Amino acid sequence: MLVATAYRTLFLIAAAPVIGSILLLAIARVTGAAWHGIGGPARHAPILTFGAGLLGLAQLATPAPDHLVAWMSPWAVALRGGLGGVLLTLAARRLRGGASVTFAAIVLAGYAVSVTVLAGDWMLGHVPGHPVSAVGMMLSVAAVGGAAATTLVSGSGDVRTRGDMALLAVAAALGLGYLAFMDFLIVWFGNLPARVPFYIDRGTPAASVLALAAVVVGIAAPIALLTLMRHLTGQRLAGAAVLVGLALFDVWWIGGGPAALIGAAAGLIVVAAGPLRQARREGAHG
Structure with a gap:
């Protein structure tokens, strides 16, 4: 159980920038946004495929209720995750190579159709049967925020791109907090006793401190840094703060x-490895 919990948390944190990078590439292609240097994490989509398949093993630690025995079986979770990873990998390769607007639009539409299923496996697999209607949007917002924050930490792109990524990272952090809080309000005040234990477990003193830390580090700190430090260092620190905030949220969730x-x-180490290598290379060259 402990290993499964650790792996699920690691996967969510490490997968977010990869998925988000693919989404940003598709969005940029459809909208015509001139975002440079946002496709780095998308290179690791094949690793995401392998990691998503391994979530089937993590599912062994969580027995599913009778009506979900087949749907939430380890084999089913691994198959859906692996298939989703393969499709994301194919999309990443085409988008990084200069796909058409039509292809990018198809990627976004296909993602919109399938994300709730994948998010249900990845973000709710440890509590099978607990419904969260916004879980697909939660995964998407975390992914975009993770990709934007990773771009900031690496210092990739031009000034305009980094400015847009800074705004996206903060907006994503705010959006994730909003979605989680609204789900809590609906459950707590909506006379839904079967769903209340989920938030009781996350309302202990230690968990409450964790949630508060996620808000302070992932939302308040980036806003303050981007307001007070209007240069690359401030953007890098803000990106790092958003990544840590997202990680704290995943731990709480x-x-x-x-x-x-x-x-x-472990997830933060995996996410930070690429940007840190890029920063060292840039330092060596100049």
Whole structure:
């Protein structure tokens, strides 16, 4: 159970920038936005495919209710995750190579149709049967925020691109917080007793501190940094703050205490490795 919790947390944190990078590439192609340097994380889509398949093993730690035994079986979760990863990998390759507007639009439409299923497996697989209607949007917002924040940390793109990514990262963090809070309000005040235990488990003193830290680090800190430090260093620090905030949110959402924290730390290391290597290369060249 502890290993499964740690891995699920790691996967959510590490997968977010990859998925978000693919989405940003598609959005830029459809809208004509001149965003440069946003496709780096999309290179790792094949690894995402492998990681999504391994979530089937993590599902072994969580027995599904009788009516979901087939749907949430480890094999079914692994198959859906692997198929989703393969499709994202194909999309990433075409988009990085200069796909047409039509193809980019198809990618976005296909993602919109399938994301709720994937998000249900990835973000709610540890609590099968617990419904969250906005879970697909939560995964999407976290992905876009993770990709935008990773772009900021790496210092990729031109000034305009980094400015847009800074706004997107903050907006995504705000959006994720809003979606989670609204789901809590609906459950808590909507006479839905079967769903209340999910938030009772996440309302302990330790979990409440974690949620508060996610808000402060992932929302308040980036806004302050971007307001007070209007240069590349401020953007990099703001991006790092958003990534840490998203990781703290994932730890709070998945639960599991120290195991989730270990997974979060590993996930942040994986996410930060690429931008840090790029920053070192840029420093060596100039």
